[in-house]
Amino acid sequence: MIISVASGKGGTGKTTIAVNLALSLSNVQLLDCDVEEPNCHIFIKPVFESKNTVFIPVPKVDTKKCDGCGRCQEVCAYNAIAVVNKKVLIFSELCHGCGSCTYFCPHNAIEEENKEIGIVEIGKKDGTQFVHGKLNVGMMMSPPVIRAVKKYIDKKKTVIIDSPPGTSCPVITAIKDTDFVILVTEPTPFGLNDLVLAVEVVRKLGIPSGVIINRSDLGNNKTDEYCAEENIPILARIPFSKEIAGLYSKGNSIIDALPEYREKFQDLYKKVEQIKNESVKR
Amino acid sequence: MKVAITSSGDTFQSNVDPRFGRCPYYIIYDTESESFEAVENKSSLAGGGAGIQAAQMISNMKVEALITGNVGPNAFRVLSAASIKIYSGATGNIKDAVEEFKKGEYKETSAPDVGPHFGMNMK
Numbered sequence: 004m005i006i007s008v009a010s011g012k013g014g015t016g017k018t019t020i021a022v023n024l025a026l027s028l029s030n031v032q033l034l035d036c037d038v039e040e041p042n043c044h045i046f047i048k049p050v051f052e053s054k055n056t057v058f059i060p061v062p063k064v065d066t067k068k069c070d071g072c073g074r075c076q077e078v079c080a081y082n083a084i085a086v087v088n089k090k091v092l093i094f095s096e097l098c099h100g101c102g103s104c105t106y107f108c109p110h111n112a113i114e115e116e117n118k119e120i121g122i123v124e125i126g127k128k129d130g131t132q133f134v135h136g137k138l139n140v141g142m143m144m145s146p147p148v149i150r151a152v153k154k155y156i157d158k159k160k161t162v163i164i165d166s167p168p169g170t171s172c173p174v175i176t177a178i179k180d181t182d183f184v185i186l187v188t189e190p191t192p193f194g195l196n197d198l199v200l201a202v203e204v205v206r207k208l209g210i211p212s213g214v215i216i217n218r219s220d221l222g223n224n225k226t227d228e229y230c231a232e233e234n235i236p237i238l239a240r241i242p243f244s245k246e247i248a249g250l251y252s253k254g255n256s257i258i259d260a261l262p263e264y265r266e267k268f269q270d271l272y273k274k275v276e277q278i279k280n281e282s283v284k285r
Numbered sequence: 286m287k288v289a290i291t292s293s294g295d296t297f298q299s300n301v302d303p304r305f306g307r308c309p310y311y312i313i314y315d316t317e318s319e320s321f322e323a324v325e326n327k328s329s330l331a332g333g334g335a336g337i338q339a340a341q342m343i344s345n346m347k348v349e350a351l352i353t354g355n356v357g358p359n360a361f362r363v364l365s366a367a368s369i370k371i372y373s374g375a376t377g378n379i380k381d382a383v384e385e386f387k388k389g390e391y392k393e394t395s396a397p398d399v400g401p402h403f404g405m406n407m408k
Contacts, residue, residue, distance in 0.1 A: 081333060082335070082338045083334060085338075085363040087363060088368065092362060097359075
């Protein structure tokens with residue numbers, strides 16, 4: 004089973020859940036897909052065994068063949084090309100590597116060259132296989148790096164994916180084709196606002212989901228009301244705890260310091276499995 | 286000569302918009318006929334590359350000079366390649382900006398004066 008951990012709002016506890024869930028299970032793989040700011044490795048402390056570079060193809064114009072017709076500019080959906088005074092200007096930082104310009108150029112004047120946008124590192128810690136991606140500084144296109152991380156998915160293992168926050172392309176790329184999405188939220192107006200958006204996304208993608216309310220004793224009960232109205236299962240509640248916050252700030256997992264939590268995370272996994280199986284039956 | 290002015294509205298009394306790529310309108314003023322037309326900026330809400338797209342558009346319209354508040358680096362590259370003269374730092378309404386331009390009170394801008402995404406979340 005592939006479980007992704009997502010949230011609308013940032014800083015709700017995705018990494019805490021992903022890391023501790025992974026550490027409480029066996030035959031498990033943890034993939035940190037928050038490639039703009041990966042941080043699971045701080046808690047897992049893996050030994051990295053290999054590293055790969057992630058490239059995207061960006062256009063390069065052969066000025067001998069180009070007559071400045073502007074077709075490449077017209078077909079670029081990302082405004083990455085301008086053609087003025089019959090000269091092609093390419094803004095590779097906006098390029099998604101879709102290949103449209105190369106395909107549509109009537110003079111075969113565009114070649115593609117690889118541009119490095121990030122890396123993927125593969126390692127392990129005890130029984131946990133760990134993979135994460137890092138987008139290079141100054142790059143904007145995280146989905147290709149996320150896809151490169153997800154190539155390492157081993158379906159024979161339980162796969163936990165730590166998603167980036169938000170509801171845009173990087174999140175979709177991270178949670179797409181997973182079997183279940185755990186949505187981590189906090190019971191505040193901001194948390195709820197962004198949870199509603201995240202629920203819309205997972206529903207559109209047709210992935211079964213459930214909610215974890217972190218810092219559950221703060222804020223108000225509007226999140227509970229929303230989940231009840233919308234029939235969204237609440238998988239767990241984690242109270243606001245100075246002890247847990249202290250562990251996090253030092254880069255320690257909850258499981259290692261407070262072993263009694265292991266069982267709680269195993270129960271969480273069982274709940275997820277149960278809801279997923281029920282949804283398949285339906 | 287055609288001059289483009291970034292504008293908050295579609296009239297000659299509208300204010301100069303400080304953003305190049307994400308202003309709602311361009312007032313295209315013709316110095317010979319002393320007439321203008323207002324052109325909607327279709328890239329004002331683009332996900333990215335609004336400045337590039339806007340520069341492409343005014344270049345296609347054979348504009349030779351631009352009066353605006355600020356120009357970012359990507360738009361600057363396109364405008365320069367299109368040999369469009371840039372006069373940034375303009376404020377007030379379009380009518381006054383045109384008058385000042387005609388009197389030669391603006392200095393040409395030789396470098397981008399804001400970073401990328403400057404106009405992104407301004408209303």
